[in-house]
């Protein structure tokens with residue numbers, strides 16, 4: 001399978017994040033993609049499709065904020081990564097905010113998404129990798145393509161970042177597939193965490209189906225989205241939460257429900273948000289998917305026989321990540 005990746009995606013390197021009340025080293029490290037890229041010697045650098053595909057999903061003011069936030073942070077006399085500490089709740093007044101601290105809160109929903117000097121460039125090329133994967137499938141008739149996205153995207157909404165995500169690569173891919181003529185695009189999200197940003201972007205859009213299998217938000221981040229009763233316009237949203245300790249047998253049953261929903265809906269293109277943080281030894285997650293299970297999952301999804309763009313989301317066991325991702329990708333076609 002062709003794999004898209006731009007070396008600039010490794011330059012984003014926040015130092016730390018607030019985790020369960022403590023500052024810890026940032027989990028979404030550049031080493032993650034170095035290990036995955038090491039498995040695929042023939043990486044393709046994506047061509048630049050420009051801002052159009054990003055603007056099809058994200059608010060223009062949000063994109064401008066992402067590009068300038070770190071220099072505003074430095075101009076405010078701060079050092080290191082820009083990070084917010086106050087977040088406006090619903091029915092907030094969006095005044096014309098000036099201070100970088102106000103904007104960091106306005107455009108994010110958590111403190112686990114710092115902006116470093118190279119964040120914009122990394123996020124931009126991560127999104128371009130996703131666009132290139134869609135273009136490759138559409139233009140060559142290839143069955144699938146893999147965008148080695150990093151930073152990930154599925155927690156980012158139209159005008160907010162969160163959960164290590166800045167630009168929603170899966171959403172950008174889905175809109176680009178529509179732009180190239182696909183009519184019924186399904187997004188399947190198998191990252192351990194619920195893809196709240198993707199859900200949010202398409203919630204009122206009956207032409208894009210979003211299906212997600214993830215840790216129950218009663219126990220896991222992002223808490224406020226991902227519950228089974230969130231169905232979207234025309235039932236175009238399907239959340240399938242699972243408990244801690246889930247192993248492959250239970251996972252496959254739920255995956256069967258997800259695949260049936262996608263096929264019954266009549267999808268003509270699939271965007272797969274693929275997280276490898278369902279792995280038994282993931283440091284921040286609690287499912288028990290084994291290394292050998294990744295090929296099984298991959299083949300089950302490939303059985304849909306849809307043109308597919310796979311975009312990378314999470315996976316934090318850096319030592320095992322390359323092997324797990326390679327097993328999944330190689331089993332797909």
Ligand code: OKP
Nearest residue numbers: 017018019112163193221314
């Ligand atoms: C991103 B993806 C505080 C706990 C929240 C955010 C987890 C984001 C996971 N650091 N951490 O879905 O793999």
Ligand code: ZN
Nearest residue numbers: 191192193314
């Ligand atoms: Zn995740």
